[in-house]
Amino acid sequence: xREMERKRQKKCDEVFAEYLSSVSTLINQDSYVEVLKYxxxxxxxxxxxxxxxxxxxxKLSKILELKDTETATEESKLEFCLQNNVELIxxxxxxxxxxxxPRRVKxxxxxxxxxxxxxxxxxxxxxxxxxxxxxxxKEENLSQNHRQCLLQSVRLRSILCIT
Numbered sequence: 001x002r003e004m005e006r007k008r009q010k011k012c013d014e015v016f017a018e019y020l021s022s023v024s025t026l027i028n029q030d031s032y033v034e035v036l037k038y039x040x041x042x043x044x045x046x047x048x049x050x051x052x053x054x055x056x057x058x059k060l061s062k063i064l065e066l067k068d069t070e071t072a073t074e075e076s077k078l079e080f081c082l083q084n085n086v087e088l089i090x091x092x093x094x095x096x097x098x099x100x101x102p103r104r105v106k107x108x109x110x111x112x113x114x115x116x117x118x119x120x121x122x123x124x125x126x127x128x129x130x131x132x133x134x135x136x137x138k139e140e141n142l143s144q145n146h147r148q149c150l151l152q153s154v155r156l157r158s159i160l161c162i163t
Contacts, residue, residue, distance in 0.1 A: 004128050007129055008087065011082060011083065011084065011085060012043065012046060012081035012082075012085065012086050013081045015085070015124070015129055016081070019120065019123055019124075023035050034112070034116075038116040038117075038120075039120070041096075041101055042089075044104070045101070047079045049080075049092055049095055049100075086124055087129070087131070089130060090132035091132070093121060096113075096117060097117055101113055117134070121134035
C-alpha cells in the first residue's frame with residue numbers, strides 16, 4: 001500500500017522521466033526521439049491547461065471526499081507538472097490530440113499521436129500512477145468514410161472522446 005501511495009505522490013515530471021527511461025530500453029533511437037517529443041508536448045499541454053486540470057482535481061477530490069489540498073502561494077506559481085501528480089493525464093488526452101498538438105506541431109500525425117497517448121496512459125495505469133483506463137473503440141453508427149476513433153477514459157463517470 002505504501003508503494004502505491006508513494007507512486008501517486010510523484011510529480012508529473014518525475015513520472016515522465018521514469019516513462020522515458022522505461023521506453024528507452026524498448027525502442028530504437030529514432031523512435032525514442034519521437035516519443036521524447038510527444039512527451040515534451042504533452043507536458044507543455046498539461047501546463048497550458050493547468051486551470052482546467054486544477055478544477056478537475058477539485059471535483060475529483062469532492063467526489064472521493066478527499067481533503068481539499070490548498071497549495072501555498074509559492075507553489076501556485078510553479079508549472080502544473082512540477083507540483084501535481086499524473087492522475088488527471090487521461091482527462092486531458094482529448095485536448096492534447098484534438099486541440100493542442102494540431103495547433104502546435106505543423107507535422108502533426110493523428111494516428112501517431114493517438115498511439116503515443118494510448119501507450120502513455122496505458123503505462124501510467126499499468127504502473128499504478130492513475131486509476132483511469134484509456135482505450136480506443138470504433139463508433140458503430142458512422143459511415144465508413146466518416147468513421148471516428150474515440151479515446152475513452154473510464155474513471156468514475158468520465159468519458160473522453162477523440163474524434
